[in-house]
Amino acid sequence: MACVARPKAKRTLQEFALIRSLQRRFGQDGSPIIQGIGDDAAVVPSHPHQWLVITTDLLAEHIHFDLRTASFESVGYRAAMANLSDLAAMGATPRYGLVSLAIPKGRTQRDVDQLYRGMRKACRPHGVRLIGGDTSASQKGLFLNVTLIGTTAPGHVLFRRGARIGEGIYVTGTLGDARAGLYLLQESLRTATRQKSRLFPRSHRNVLIGRHLHPTARVREGRWLNRSRFASSAIDLSDGLSGDLRHVCAESNVGALVELDRVPISPSCRAYAESKHIDPVQLALAGGEDYELLFTVASKHQARMERQARNFGFHIARIGTIRPRDHGIRAVFHDGSVRPLPNTSYEHFR
Amino acid sequence: MACVARPKAKRTLQEFALIRSLQRRFGQDGSPIIQGIGDDAAVVPSHPHQWLVITTDLLAEHIHFDLRTASFESVGYRAAMANLSDLAAMGATPRYGLVSLAIPKGRTQRDVDQLYRGMRKACRPHGVRLIGGDTSASQKGLFLNVTLIGTTAPGHVLFRRGARIGEGIYVTGTLGDARAGLYLLQESLRTATRQKSRLFPRSHRNVLIGRHLHPTARVREGRWLNRSRFASSAIDLSDGLSGDLRHVCAESNVGALVELDRVPISPSCRAYAESKHIDPVQLALAGGEDYELLFTVASKHQARMERQARNFGFHIARIGTIRPRDHGIRAVFHDGSVRPLPNTSYEHFR
Numbered sequence: 114m115a116c117v118a119r120p121k122a123k124r125t126l127q128e129f130a131l132i133r134s135l136q137r138r139f140g141q142d143g144s145p146i147i148q149g150i151g152d153d154a155a156v157v158p159s160h161p162h163q164w165l166v167i168t169t170d171l172l173a174e175h176i177h178f179d180l181r182t183a184s185f186e187s188v189g190y191r192a193a194m195a196n197l198s199d200l201a202a203m204g205a206t207p208r209y210g211l212v213s214l215a216i217p218k219g220r221t222q223r224d225v226d227q228l229y230r231g232m233r234k235a236c237r238p239h240g241v242r243l244i245g246g247d248t249s250a251s252q253k254g255l256f257l258n259v260t261l262i263g264t265t266a267p268g269h270v271l272f273r274r275g276a277r278i279g280e281g282i283y284v285t286g287t288l289g290d291a292r293a294g295l296y297l298l299q300e301s302l303r304t305a306t307r308q309k310s311r312l313f314p315r316s317h318r319n320v321l322i323g324r325h326l327h328p329t330a331r332v333r334e335g336r337w338l339n340r341s342r343f344a345s346s347a348i349d350l351s352d353g354l355s356g357d358l359r360h361v362c363a364e365s366n367v368g369a370l371v372e373l374d375r376v377p378i379s380p381s382c383r384a385y386a387e388s389k390h391i392d393p394v395q396l397a398l399a400g401g402e403d404y405e406l407l408f409t410v411a412s413k414h415q416a417r418m419e420r421q422a423r424n425f426g427f428h429i430a431r432i433g434t435i436r437p438r439d440h441g442i443r444a445v446f447h448d449g450s451v452r453p454l455p456n457t458s459y460e461h462f463r
Numbered sequence: 464m465a466c467v468a469r470p471k472a473k474r475t476l477q478e479f480a481l482i483r484s485l486q487r488r489f490g491q492d493g494s495p496i497i498q499g500i501g502d503d504a505a506v507v508p509s510h511p512h513q514w515l516v517i518t519t520d521l522l523a524e525h526i527h528f529d530l531r532t533a534s535f536e537s538v539g540y541r542a543a544m545a546n547l548s549d550l551a552a553m554g555a556t557p558r559y560g561l562v563s564l565a566i567p568k569g570r571t572q573r574d575v576d577q578l579y580r581g582m583r584k585a586c587r588p589h590g591v592r593l594i595g596g597d598t599s600a601s602q603k604g605l606f607l608n609v610t611l612i613g614t615t616a617p618g619h620v621l622f623r624r625g626a627r628i629g630e631g632i633y634v635t636g637t638l639g640d641a642r643a644g645l646y647l648l649q650e651s652l653r654t655a656t657r658q659k660s661r662l663f664p665r666s667h668r669n670v671l672i673g674r675h676l677h678p679t680a681r682v683r684e685g686r687w688l689n690r691s692r693f694a695s696s697a698i699d700l701s702d703g704l705s706g707d708l709r710h711v712c713a714e715s716n717v718g719a720l721v722e723l724d725r726v727p728i729s730p731s732c733r734a735y736a737e738s739k740h741i742d743p744v745q746l747a748l749a750g751g752e753d754y755e756l757l758f759t760v761a762s763k764h765q766a767r768m769e770r771q772a773r774n775f776g777f778h779i780a781r782i783g784t785i786r787p788r789d790h791g792i793r794a795v796f797h798d799g800s801v802r803p804l805p806n807t808s809y810e811h812f813r
Contacts, residue, residue, distance in 0.1 A: 143590035144558040155594035160510035171563035208494040213521035244505035258608040
């Protein structure tokens, strides 16, 4: 799923202000809730030994993906992966999926087949089973809504709101790759001869486009961080580091200091940034859809957590520290100066 | 939600053939399932004392509703009610809802507010709480996906597949009202002067349009039929009697004989049919969105079930009998002749 118009970013402050105000009026009576709207997924008690973790994502053609640069298979794959990533950020085990499709005229059975192929590819390694769905016509554009249901032990959930002052800020994997891949796809769409993109080494190009079209949700890492109780908070980086760190700070009522030199950048992303004469950290700050996790860990757990991560083959990097709220959200730049972290996240309704 | 183009009908044979073929390839590994795609809702085991019942519905502007004849409030109301009705047909207790919205340009905060107001109005009496959602822009037309999660005791679920030869076929309420209401709305849209519709008594008009815009899902009736174990199968009449009875017969591998004189028709629907010189039973057979239940009851339970229904104030009517499969799906017409039941259900992709 390549976004030509705008990258997908579902959790923005304005948007959530809107939904929260509507939610409050839904009343407080009724079935019990552990976590409603406002985190990566909702959490409700199921029975004394289990909580349910539930997330839903709506993807619209021309808004979240462009079928000129993405196949149906990758649209399906990314739709499932976005939801898997939400469950990963809560530390939940994904179980069941429901898929709603609105299909415009001109799309064939084969297209829908490919879409499901992508979803299967994303879901199968996690044992997620498709249990329901709805199919409709659409007057214009394809719409795809995926709901995923996961489980977790009661009390074992990674919320955004758990970060405490002094804790380390960590991320999994490398950041900015998916955004660089998106830009490469957009360039090849604009450049009929593909001359420009040929200048950029094919091996790096494949890595970055692969990270954009087929990202990997950190489900295993999320479950490990949750069960081990190492992490005090977590979020998935679907809006980019800048935006998502802000969500954690807002929900936890804290500030943060990020060391930009420590943000993990892949060799391919670095090569792309060099070819464009930009700072690769910009791609990491603004670029969502890497579906890496950001999480916070108290000092006493850090050494053991880092050791276990190495043993399990999980790639993690410490990129900063949680600070008091009045410190704001700041960064140590490459020149050593400390300034506010640029807010380059995408707002849906601006 | 008034459908000018076509009534909503999500469970059609062709459509399900498509989805089922895709589902099979999702593989059999993974989390356990009691009922996947193919009934009103999915059922999965949650813990030894509870099953989860889950349903999802996607509504598209210009396909399922027309904002020229329906307010945002009634679109929200009907979206929630369609899902509540799916849970009612399974005999489940509705608990939690997730709502995804794709909003086109030009729609205001007030419109979205009204949409949620309608959903609240539908959900509140059942204690359903909104726990999550997603909001996106839409290039054209409003899209609304509602997912509802309910619960039931293990083994206590009303499937479509439970009907047995000799059992009575029952329905709740009266049928055809919502379709007549839809036609009245369409007429007033076509007739600028509203001259035609003025000929039809206002009191009947209000009843029928009310049944179209604000139907009531039979959640209480469904739970009662399930807990009492009176019903052997159930389905909600969202596609019309003709189409939905066919689903029960196909899933249960049986035939049916319907006595058309026994189909419950309201005085308002009868008056409308008379004014149009049509048989009101036609409206009941083809007209979905009454959200009444169709269910089957074994002879030994019928007297006690009918007595309890009277005591609880539930309106039910016996309209026929389950027959062997090779009998087909037939009806006793008003003239006493027995012929195949007309298949007037709406197919999505034809």
